[in-house]
Structure formats: C-alpha cells, structure tokens
Amino acid sequence: MEVPPGMPLGVGGEPFEEIEVELPDGALLALYTDGLVESRDHTLDEGLQALRAALDTPDGADGGNAAAGSLEDVCDHVLSTLDTHHGEDDIALLMARMQGLSAESVGDWHLPSAPQSVGRARELAREQLESWGLDGLVDTTELLVSELVTNALRYGEGEIRLRLLLDRTLVCEVWDGGLVQPRRRRARDTDEGGRGLQLVGLLSAGWGSRRTPLGKTVWFELALPDGQSSGPDSVEALLSLW
Template sequence: LVVGDVVGHGINAAVTMGRLRTAVRTLADLDMPPDELLACLDDTVRRLAEEDADGADEFPVVLGATCLYAIYDPATRRCTMARAGHLPPAIIDPQGQVTFPDIPTGAPLGVGLGIPFEAVEVELSEGSVLAFYTDGLVESRDEDIDVGMHRLGAALAQPDQSLEDLCSSVMETVPTQAASDDVTLLLVRIRTLNATQIASWDLPPEPTAVHTARHLTTRQLNAWGLEYLVPTTELVVSELVTNAIRHGAGPIRLRLIQHQVLTCEVFDSGGSYPRLRHARIVDENGRGLLMIAQLCRRWGCRSSTGGKCVWVEQDLPSTASVALAADLKPAGSVTRFLPAPQRKARREYENRVSTLGAPA
C-alpha cells in the first residue's frame, strides 16, 4: 500500500510523480521492507535530480516528494509501515475508534539529510480500516493541521459503511480549503486469512527434514483437495528446504497458504539470498530455482524477522481441469496432465533424482 505527494504543480511535478510511481512499483517487486524501499527511493530521487541538473532535460525533477509505504500480511494481521515526510495513516477499528499510529516522520524524498528511515509494525483487527491520504485533505491556511486531522478522524469513524460510501461521505464532510491542492484518499478494509487456509511446520536443519517436508506437504494438499498440485509442490518443497539446509542457517519453517494461489514459503535464519542460475550441461548443481521458475507462476525472496523467506506461487487448478485429470489419469500419476513446461521440468527433476539421488 503506498501513497505519495510531490511538492508543486504543473508538468514538472506530474513528470516527477510518474517517474516515482514507476520506481516504487519496481522496488515493490523486490519484496523490500518499507524502510529499505524508502531509502532506495530517496537515492533514486537524488540521482534523477543530479542527472537533470547535468543535462538539458526539459522537465527537471521536483524535489521534496513525500511517501507513505506499508506492507500488510493477511496471515498474521501485521502491517509494517514507514514514511518519508508524509502524514501518518488513520486506523479505524471495528468499533469506530480512530487512531493515528506514531511512525517516525522521516525526511522527504530527495532532500538528502542522510537520516535513515524507520519502520513500525502494528497488529490490525479483522474488519478495521486503514486510511491513507494527502495533506490537501487536512491542511488549511486558517487552521492548524491537527484540527484537520481531528476532523478527518471524525468523518472516518463509520467503519460499518462500504468503502465507497465512506470515501464519499469523507469527501463531503471534510472541507478542502485549498482548491488548487491535490486530494487523495485511499481506504483499505483489513481481511484475515482463515486458519484452515494456512499450514505451518517447524523443521530441523537436517537432511531428513526434506523427506518430512514432502510428506507434510502431500498430506496437506490432499486435505485441501489439491492432489493435482502434489507432484509440482513436492518438487518445490524439496528444492527450497534443501537450499535452506545447505545455504541457510538456524531452524527452518515451512508454510503453505491457499488463497487465490497456492503459496509455499520456506523461512530460515540465513542472510544469503538465492539467485537464478543457468547451469551448464556439465554442472551438477544450480538448476533448482530454474526448474521452479518454469514450474510455477512466480517466485521471490524477502527479509523476515531474524532471517529471510523464499516463496513460490502456483496457480490453483480450475474445477474443470481437476475433474478431467481425475477421470483420465492412470492410477498414481498426474504428471502427464501437467502443462508442457511443467512436464518438461518434472522429467528433468526425475532424471536428476535417478542420476544423483533424491535430495537428502
């Protein structure tokens, strides 16, 4: 979740906001924590300013942009936020109580003060609402900004309304004194994954953990009715847990999440992040992540408390494809009904196992 505001108006400010929006989307794909993302964005703004100052750019970058960036985890109801000179968000609990969390302000982007950004983690209640906004909604020449924020909080204290209706009522209730200032309001309803959608296990950093992880994964997918994904997910779990044992540190945690996609996460305490390699024919290692990239929708890694998490997403099969596989597949095999890239990667994995031995 992100909201930002560029100082000034006109074509220069619009161009700057477009460049920052692109940078934020790119950095967000890297799964960076909010404070680290703002630090990289701050460097980007200053670098753009330096390049524009050296060249004959017709639209020089505008300094003094603000930003509020947050990451919400629906499995834990934890939200991590950091801000660069932006106003704090409003949190409206299900009873209508409004609070503004105490998040270190941070310097606006591109100012170059060298002060590190700080992130704050808060736990949110199911059904509560997060409100992100720009200063045009609360700032006035005639009033202190605290008055505007209090007025905004009073208008937001209606969590039973739909988000669309709440947006409309806030915009009607809160006067915007500065007609020339931009006004943005982003509302987010907090939802939590059901406990039945999540399965998690702690594993020892020992070779036998790979077999245990495969067994637990198969049992859980069968319980969810996702037998169709067992061959691919077994391969994914084997590779991720093996990498955590060989290149990670400390205890290992495996987590499966079924929500829109099937997500497989492996946590460890190591600081070494995996990278995709294109192994040569004579190499005996280095193909694991390449196969995962071919088999799955997407994969990535992110920092977590005390270590890192490597995650993989798979598309959930449609009801029609599962029914077809159930009617036509030979007993004990679903590999032939996988899409062509997955069949190829699966065969490569089986050949690797038969040649080198199963992982651990």
C-alpha cells in the same frame, strides 16, 4: 501503527524489514501518501485527525459508519470529505479489509536444519494438500517445496519453517535465519544445479522473498484448480531448463 522507516512503497530491488501486527477480522487498513493528509492549509496532525473523522462519520447512504461500506465506497467517501484539490502533491489511497484464515486453512511446521528435512517437507506438503482436496497440486507443490527447503539448507541459517496457506490461492512459505536474499541466475548447460528458482518461476503464479526480524521468507503462489485449466506440466518445465 508504528513501522520502521524504509524505502517508499513500490520501489523495487531493495530489501525491506517485515513486521507482524495482529489485527481483528474486519479491521480496515489504509495506506496513503502524505498528499492526502498534509498541505499548506493544515498540519499533518490535523490531516490525520480529519482522515480518522472521515472514517468514523456516517457516509450519508444509510447512516452507517463509513468504514463499514465497500472498499470503493470508503475510498470515495474519504476523497470527497478531505481537502484533495490543493494540487500541492500527488495523492494515492489504498485500502484493504483484513480477513483472517481459519486454523483449518493453515499448515505450519518447524524443521531442523538437516538434509532429512527436504523429504519431510515434501511429505508434510503432500499430506496437507490431500486433506484440502488439492490432489492436482501435490506434484508441483512437492517439487517447489523441495527446491525452497534445499536452498534454505544450502544458503540459509538455523531452523526452517514451512507454512502453507489456503485462501483464494495456495501460498507456500519457507522461512530461515539467513539474511541473503535469493537471486535467480541462468545456469550453464554443464551446471548440475542453479535452476531451482527458474523452476519456481516457471511453475508458480508468482514468487518472491522478504526479510523478517529473524531472517527471511521465500514464498511461491499457485492458482487453485478450476476444473477447466491445468497448471504448467512440471516435467516439461524441468526439461525446458536444459
């Protein structure tokens, strides 16, 4: 997989470029440091060949392909098969198995760069969540979608894209053509604005932004209702900002 060079994985505070790669369901993605595949005893190419061979060979348990096992078993198999005791460099291995979302679990819309898009985005979010049976998240989602779309209109460029993803959590993404990354700031008591991202941080389980080839994406994540706990009250959170 060809990716553009950038800052090392895990280094915060620096922008990075996003790329999109289509992977089939069940595909295995392995992220690793060079200590796993390179040492004084063999070249990088030889180490990469050994890694691929470790994933293609039987794991010794049932004769099946090693990559078909649980992620923990796959990692154990790779680390026990390769030369990981040279002590020359730190070794980190992270694996993920791709599981795509069905079309019914995705809402995706394009909106013009116009003030009317804020209200339209709220309507689309409400209708989508109601169709998923997530009525309890409608108010919070509408509020946060409104904040992100408003920011995209004020500070972004070009067409706006709104996307909702339903998986183990609810993820909302707002795309625009601007390159300036959002920064949360502390508004003064007399300021009429400047609290949008604070509100997103208070009401969501997490939020962030990333660069795309055509601009940026700002996202937030909400936990799905479990019938036992409720998320933060949007009115109380809003009042706490003053």
